[in-house]
Amino acid sequence: xxxxxxxxxxxxxxxxxxxxxxxxxxxxxxxxxxxxxxxxxxxxxxxxxxxxxxxxxxxxxxxxxxxxxxxxxxxxxxxxxxxxxxxxxxxxxxxxxxxxxxxxxxxxxxxxxxxxxxxxxxxxxxxxxxxxxxxxxxxxxxxxxxxxxxxxxxxxxxxxxxxxxxxxxxxxxxxxxxxxxxxxxxxxxxxxxxxxxxxxxxxxxxxxxxxxxxxxxxxxxxxxxxxxxxxxxxxxxxxxxxxxxx
Amino acid sequence: xxxxxxxxxxxxxxxxxxxxxxxxxxxxxxxxxxxxxxxxxxxxxxxxxxxxxxxxxxxxxxxxxxxxxxxxxxxxxxxxxxxxxxxxxxxxxxxxxxxxxxxxxxxxxxxxxxxxxxxxxxxxxxxxxxxxxxxxxxxxxxxxxxxxxxxxxxxxxxxxxxxxxxxxxxxxxxxxxxxxxxxxxxxxxxxxxxxxxxxxxxxxxxxxxxxxxxxxxxxxxxxxxxxxxxxxxxxxxxxxxxxxxx
DNA sequence: CGAATAGTGTCTCTTAGACAGTATTGC
DNA sequence: GCAATACTGTCTAAGAGACACTATTCG
Numbered sequence: 001x002x003x004x005x006x007x008x009x010x011x012x013x014x015x016x017x018x019x020x021x022x023x024x025x026x027x028x029x030x031x032x033x034x035x036x037x038x039x040x041x042x043x044x045x046x047x048x049x050x051x052x053x054x055x056x057x058x059x060x061x062x063x064x065x066x067x068x069x070x071x072x073x074x075x076x077x078x079x080x081x082x083x084x085x086x087x088x089x090x091x092x093x094x095x096x097x098x099x100x101x102x103x104x105x106x107x108x109x110x111x112x113x114x115x116x117x118x119x120x121x122x123x124x125x126x127x128x129x130x131x132x133x134x135x136x137x138x139x140x141x142x143x144x145x146x147x148x149x150x151x152x153x154x155x156x157x158x159x160x161x162x163x164x165x166x167x168x169x170x171x172x173x174x175x176x177x178x179x180x181x182x183x184x185x186x187x188x189x190x191x192x193x194x195x196x197x198x199x200x201x202x203x204x205x206x207x208x209x210x211x212x213x214x215x216x217x218x219x220x221x222x223x224x225x226x227x228x229x230x231x232x233x234x235x236x237x238x239x240x241x242x243x244x245x246x
Numbered sequence: 247x248x249x250x251x252x253x254x255x256x257x258x259x260x261x262x263x264x265x266x267x268x269x270x271x272x273x274x275x276x277x278x279x280x281x282x283x284x285x286x287x288x289x290x291x292x293x294x295x296x297x298x299x300x301x302x303x304x305x306x307x308x309x310x311x312x313x314x315x316x317x318x319x320x321x322x323x324x325x326x327x328x329x330x331x332x333x334x335x336x337x338x339x340x341x342x343x344x345x346x347x348x349x350x351x352x353x354x355x356x357x358x359x360x361x362x363x364x365x366x367x368x369x370x371x372x373x374x375x376x377x378x379x380x381x382x383x384x385x386x387x388x389x390x391x392x393x394x395x396x397x398x399x400x401x402x403x404x405x406x407x408x409x410x411x412x413x414x415x416x417x418x419x420x421x422x423x424x425x426x427x428x429x430x431x432x433x434x435x436x437x438x439x440x441x442x443x444x445x446x447x448x449x450x451x452x453x454x455x456x457x458x459x460x461x462x463x464x465x466x467x468x469x470x471x472x473x474x475x476x477x478x479x480x481x482x483x484x485x486x487x488x489x490x491x492x
Numbered sequence: 493c494g495a496a497t498a499g500t501g502t503c504t505c506t507t508a509g510a511c512a513g514t515a516t517t518g519c
Numbered sequence: 520g521c522a523a524t525a526c527t528g529t530c531t532a533a534g535a536g537a538c539a540c541t542a543t544t545c546g
Contacts, residue, residue, distance in 0.1 A: 009252030013302050014260040017342055056259050056340060059332040081330065084344055086305040094302060096263055098330055173498070190500070191536065198534075213544070222545035223497040419525070436527070437509065444507075459517070468518035469524040
């Protein structure tokens with residue numbers, strides 16, 4: 001807080017207000033998180049979640065999307081707020097953070113371009129991210145985000161977004177693996193597939209006809225190869241409650 | 247923002263960070279909300295939710311309890327964060343608010359003493375509160391709080407807290423009425439009572455032996471009188487997984 | 493064949509929603 | 520008796536958990 005350049009004055013002390021984004025991506029059946037390497041102090045050089053300070057003309061949802069775009073180039077994601085982090089000392093500059101998660105659709109731009117505040121931006125598997133020393137309390141935020149997604153996998157909106165994360169060709173076991181990493185426990189195969197049907201998620205995808213054996217070298221795993229699926233272009237059979245005017 | 251008295255200086259503009267508490271109470275089968283009449287501008291004289299600004303040495307949970315105690319004298323409640331409110335212009339001073347709800351146990355002090363910032367503090371029925379013009383966006387916060395509680399009535403912790411709100415003698419229909427006001431819809435009597443059993447909430451209460459007819463003047467309603475219940479002192483039959491050492 | 497994973501089906505238990513039937517009061 | 524609310528029970532359907540059986544590949 002350099003007194004010389006300070007241009008904003010208040011009667012009472014004010015914390016910084018920031019947002020942090022935990023952006024998840026599915027890569028080869030593994031959940032990955034978008035992290036940046038901090039380009040400035042504090043915690044310069046450490047891995048951190050993308051995010052930044054609130055501006056006067058925006059709300060928190062807008063802020064988290066703007067910062068994500070600025071720091072990593074990622075757009076077109078839906079942010080879900082899941083918790084605030086305000087423990088004194090979590091950031092030596094006194095910053096309160098609203099934490100969000102989002103699930104990156106596979107077709108979204110993976111541009112991931114380092115921006116102003118970020119030296120580098122890149123994807124890290126959950127395992128990697130957990131092994132690294134993260135800036136601030138971002139390790140706690142990450143864990144809370146994983147739990148938050150896991151708790152909302154029964155929400156059709158979130159479950160649908162998980163399907164949207166999948167690559168052009170994926171197996172149902174791949175989807176199950178993603179769910180398991182968010183839930184933190186193994187799921188029964190039969191029950192999981194039944195759930196996909198009940199939630200009408202099977203209507204959103206279709207078989208490609210390919211299997212794990214028929215791709216590339218014609219070589220498969222040493223077990224029954226799984227069917228590949230893809231997202232349907234459009235749920236063509238949208239119910240039309242009204243007919244065109246005469 | 248009087249430039250003269252300003253003692254805190256920052257390089258970037260910072261919003262005020264506040265908390266707001268929606269404290270619910272059950273009174274005669276009706277949900278009531280604790281509100282204060284604002285003693286200062288902006289919105290002086292209007293009804294508002296208790297709450298206030300975050301201090302440097304506390305987190306948001308602490309802040310909301312401190313402000314509640316200062317403004318209304320209420321202590322010993324558990325705060326549940328349910329949403330942030332940050333729309334630009336919601337407060338002309340640029341304030342971001344973390345909103346909480348809590349359910350007042352009946353045995354808690356209803357002292358409700360006006361404090362520094364509040365001219366008066368008092369309880370208002372949901373109907374009253376909804377009819378009044380509230381300060382800032384507190385009408386929206388109130389509605390969001392009601393919905394948030396309604397969505398969490400299946401959570402044993404919240405359902406238990408609702409029982410804790412009830413007066414010394416209450417009927418099961420009273421409890422149902424409280425649930426209905428949070429849920430915003432009528433509930434089936436049979437199904438509701440079954441739920442109380444399934445959630446083991448019936449273990450927490452017991453019949454007083456009195457009915458609506460046997461109280462006071464011996465006069466009752468013109469229909470079958472309901473049984474009165476009260477909270478059990480202690481769930482005396484706590485499962486003892488281990489026996490005392492010899 | 494055995495190991496490993498994919499895919500499907502089944503049994504049971506819990507819970508939710510709808511609703512019927514009885515009970516007890518005042519008027 | 521009638522109106523109104525309290526209390527209890529039943530029928531059915533949906534969903535979850537556990538688990539078994541078959542299928543298909545590689546080595």
